[in-house]
Amino acid sequence: MKILITGANGQxxxxxxxxxxxxxxYELFFLDRKELPLEQTNLIQDILGMYQPDLIIHAAAYTAVDRAESEPALADQVNHLASEEIAQYCRLHDVKLIAISTDYVFDGNSANPLSEDAAVAPINTYGQTKWKGELAIQKWAPHYIIIRTSWVYSTYGANFVKTMIRLMKERDEISVIADQIGSPTYALDLAQAIMLIVESDKWENGIYNFSNEGEISWYDFAVAIRDIKGLNCKINAIRTEQYPTPAKRPKYSLLDKNKIKTTFQVDAPNWRYSLLEMLNKL
Incomplete structure (x- = not known):
């Protein structure tokens, strides 16, 4: 099977x-932003045609959430229009597509874990462009699986975990938001879940949620990072209003993962176990 993966250098x-x-x-093709410039949507189908994949795993995205507020056209080009081109290629050539989306398609006003059919109402440009990308994939791709995930981190790339470690080593005291609730996702766990789907004898079109298990705030996450690393830094819990950003964040985006577990027998480890594994690797 030929598999093409976008976002080769991402987490x-x-x-x-x-x-x-x-x-x-597997014959694998990992394409980075130079090899597949998603903002140049007119080139995408020709580039994909050079590889003739049987399956595309679309992991690339415009993920600079705050910058998207000042670059809405570019965010839309990458997250929405490029996804549409990929989905149309899949339709023309009967290719399967696994695409990664985000908890930011929700408004954050729920009080219960969000299922795949929960009402979508993004509150920032990033979430809006990712949602439009989801709609385009559902419209055009004949065989699609969309995986919504949240709070992704890894030993690779820049992310919350690495930033917290750096700040806690540099400072005696930091402040972290305590009223945004969700669950982190170790990118390795997500990658293994995707591999299980690829190797499954089952394919069911639809949207699926995946993150690690557990319900925490960013503050809880930071405290766990500090304690596991044995760092001496005071962490203050603050409200979202005390740390204004260009883009609004959903206050609650805990994902219900029952569908992906039952459909593909995917395991979602507890966030603390995965954090420990990642920090040991780091």
Missing amino acids: LGSELNDVFKERTG
């Missing part, structure tokens, strides 16, 4: 590389 793309290189029976 998930890097973890997918590690996961799939140990498997046999």
Whole structure:
């Protein structure tokens, strides 16, 4: 099977590389932003045609959430229009598509874990462009699986965990938001879940949620990072209003993962276990 993976140098793309290189029976093509410039949508189908994949794992995205507020056209080009081009290629050539989306398609006003059919109402440009990308994939791709995930981190790339470690080593005291609730996702766990779907004898079109298990705030996450690393830094819990950002964040985006577990027998480890594993690797 020929598999083409976008976002080769991102957190998930890097973890997918590690996961799939140990498997046999695949011809893998990892494309970075130079090889597949998503903002140049007129080139996408021709580039994909050079590889003629059987399956595309679309992990690339415009993920600079705050910058998207001042670059809405670019965010839309990458997250929405590029996804539409990929989905149309899949339709023309009967290719399967696994695409990664986000908890930011929700408004954050729920009080219960969000299922795949929960009402979508993004409150920032990033979430809006990712949602439009989801709609385009559902419209055009004949065989699609969309995986919504949240709070992604990895030993690769820049992320919350690495930032917290750096700040806690530099400072005696930091402040972290305590009223945004969700669950982190170790990109390696997501990569392994994707591999299980690829190797499953089942394919069911639809949207699926995946993150690690557990319900925490960013503050809880930071405290756990500090304690596991044995760092001496005071962490103050603050409200969202005390740390204004260009883009609004959903206050609650805990994802219900029952659908992906039952459909594909995917395991979602507890966030603390995965954090410990990642920090040991780091």
